[in-house]
Amino acid sequence: MSNVSQRRDGGPRQRAMEIGVSLFTALFGAVVLVGSLQVGIGWGAEGPRPGFFPFYIGLLIIASSTVNLVQVGLADRRSGFAEWSQLRQVLLVLVPTAIYVVSIRYVGMYLSSAALIAVFMSWLGKYHWSLTAAISIGTSIAIYLMFEKWFLVPLPKGPLEELLQL
């Protein structure tokens, strides 16, 4: 999103991050403009065309992003967005979660959820494997009973559930 570079006291600048965010929102506004122009922003047979409303929304996004960008100039140059060590913690949570949300489609909700809890407990919490296994598998079973049996909400299933014929 922004060009973060490591400096003396570690971590990206708040300023760099804010500039990045306002550029990103301006870009988003531009995408909305393009999309609106594609479907027509004028006045059609049935009144305003579909792009009429989003077009002005897009203009407003670009305008307010520009103001935000200018106001960043008034911000403190030295304050940091976050320490590198903090961002590493965030990534430690984010990366397993990203793998988790993608894997749900392929191995089902129950197996991937148990795996996510197990990874967190053994990686970040350094728990003994027996407790890890008990809590991760226990949670999946509890979720199965609560959603599938009690509230009748089916969750995605993978090869394992097919094997168990659930």
Next chain:
Amino acid sequence: MEEIFNLFHGFAVVLQPYNLLVMLFGIVLGVMIGVLPGLGGANGVAILLPLTFSMSPTSAIIMLSCIYWGSLFGGAITSVLFNIPGEPWSVATTFDGHPMAQNGRAGEALTAAFTSSFVGALFAVIVITFVAPLVALFALQFGPAEKFAIFFLAFCSFIGMGKEPPFKTITSMMIGFALAAVGLDSVTGQLRLTFGFTELLNGFDFLIAVIGLFGIGEILLTVEEGLSLKGRAAGINLKVVLQTWTELPRYWITSLRSCLIGCWMGISPAGATPASFMSYGIAKRASRRGDNFGKGEIEGVIAPETAAHAAGTSALLPMLSLGVPGSPTAAVLLGGLLIWGLQPGPLLFVEQKEFVWGLIASMYLGNLVGLAVVLTCVPLFAAILRIPFSIIAPIILVFCAIGAYGVHNSTFDVIVMLVFGVVGYVMKKCNYPLAPLVLAIVLGDRAEEAFRQSLLGSQGSIAVFWSNGLVGGIMALGLIALSWPLIQEGSARLRTRLPRRLL
């Protein structure tokens, strides 16, 4: 008097055993949600929304609104015992609540917090009972232009009253509108802004956005700050409760003032968080013991808690009577209505009497049950917070994923949720407010529809928004709200200049 009759009818609905069970379940879940980091009223209700798909709308709204009451109560527990506000609106409660706990008066602080919450909620529910039907009756005459004016007012007050920089609020709100526009255009049935991606046909569901922005985003923030939980023992028993209750009536002025502040801020969509801060600030100035605020003054717990609950509850008034939610959680409840096949707005009071009055009756009973539950089970709920983060965090993530999946049974939505989570984390760090974004996604389509219909009626002339006193008045109010920061600054300057000139 018709309201009283309807209310009794509502009680008859709520007192059915199944609905009572659902209510208790909702309250307990809600308190847990309020206690857990990363889960709050809005995303808690959003995650559990899929649970209600197989229920009747009335039972469903009872459960979800009780989750909301529970989460309002739960926020106070963490503020007092752990100095961690479970919810943004409990931040002000930590100022005096935690010092009280440090002085060994945790029981007193908790009793005061819960009781004030109850008083605030009760006041707001009474307001809803008598005012909401009138507002709805009035709103039945609204045409598209008036409807758009109401949306305009709601969004303008967000920009003018929010504590974030106004242009950041505008950016975040407009992004919400743009996301709402993606997919099928509700007026012409044409596709727009999908850029050929079939996944975007149905647009972005705000429930996914809520779960991602508030749930995942909040967890990432918690991780970054690093969790160090040093809790105080709860130490609450019947004797402390009764003793505190005999003390509370002394502070009735603070209570009443906080109720009024809360209701006002809740109905105009400023929300519970500013209400709690404002109420705390005014109480501090008005109290004889104002200097002791921050060191463990019981009045400093009463004021923000009463106002936060009054605001949180009265946020449902515009949601029920106008179809314009006053808070993100009210927005999620409104989304629920749409999913259950009900049309939010003034017609609810005419067509869905059982639903509306069942909900209002459940507010009375739910808050009473909630008070009893939290007073008796505080140690149990506090124990939840002592579960190590590396166990509770993945479980919260799993529930977020299930909630996001459940909305449309789509695994793609779960990925979208995570993207929203990262966006929410960055936005929060850069001081962009999230609530306007969510509200814009919820209301975007309806605001646009009202806008386009009004323009259709007037053949494209913007003057339709000033065509009569009513619509013009609402629009003018909106413009005043929009320029509120400027007005405030101007009057402050005048005040500082005038005395000098007189000298």
